[in-house]
Amino acid sequence: MPEFRFPDVALFDLDGTLLDSAPDMVATVNRMLAARGRAPMPLEALRPHVSKGARAMSGAAFLELSIAQRDALVPEFLAIYAEELGKHGVPFEGIEPMLRALENAGGRWGIVTNKPEYLARDLMPLLGWETRCAVLIGGDTLSERKPHPLPLQEAARLLGADIAQCVYIGDDERDIQSARAAGMASIAALWGYRLADDAPDAWQADVMLDEASDLLDPANWPQQAPR
Incomplete structure (x- = not known):
């Protein structure tokens, strides 16, 4: 053998x-949505995008925005994510x-x-x-x-x-x-x-x-x- x-x-x-780590990232996106008076997104909708990074997560949450506008959200995503890091995942x-x-x-x-x-x-x-x-x-x-x-x-x-x-x-x-x-x-x-x-x-x-x-x-x- x-x-x-x-x-x-x-x-x-x-x-x-x-x-x-999807729960940490979903918490991040939902804080961004809440700040704009929008409803949270479910984990299942965002989970497939997690391995694609901050741009993909922001893009999935804000489909109506142009690529440049989504890219502009990345610093906000990273700042909030640093606060959610390790809390949920x-x-x-x-x-x-x-x-x-x-x-x-x-x-x-x-x-x-x-x-x-x-x-x-x-x-x-x-x-x-x-x-x-x-x-x-x-x-x-x-x-x-x-x-x-x-x-x-x-x-x-x-x-x-x-x-x-x-x-x-x-x-x-x-x-x-x-x-x-x-x-x-x-x-x-x-x-x-x-x-x-x-x-x-x-x-x-x-x-x-x-x-x-x-x-x-x-x-x-x-x-x-x-x-």
Whole structure:
């Protein structure tokens, strides 16, 4: 029987992969709507847009505005979101035991997200991850962001890890594009946030998993060469 193991390094997207942050973002959008005398939007209507970022969330809430007008709302969104950060969202079921299992097996893990770095870092102590997350790259940390390969390449470099010994896990097509461009194995997180017309079958991830708890089984991870 083959011996399955966790990777030496697991790199994760944050929103929609490790963290169910949709409730924080919905609270943010609904504060923006309330300030304009408008009714709140339900979680179900906004949830698919979360992984697309602040512009997409603002756009979904204010469909009548032009792209330029929606973009102008981003600073307001980020300011309110900083106040709602970590108040409502929680790690997906199965994430905490998986991270412990990964650590117990001698693996390291980090986060590569397109969320602004300061917001991602502010979340770490709220989740108890500030000393556990070995590297954190935000969307504004470097000159490029996902789907460019640079964030994943830099995360591996900072950890002194070979790309071939890393796996990246994300719920958006750009996550898988970034991993493929970097030459890194990937897992598509199907439990995350997707629009109706997203087609993860076409992303060409090495593995697709339905639930975060599926990551608890080392056999579900792309297998790498022996150490």
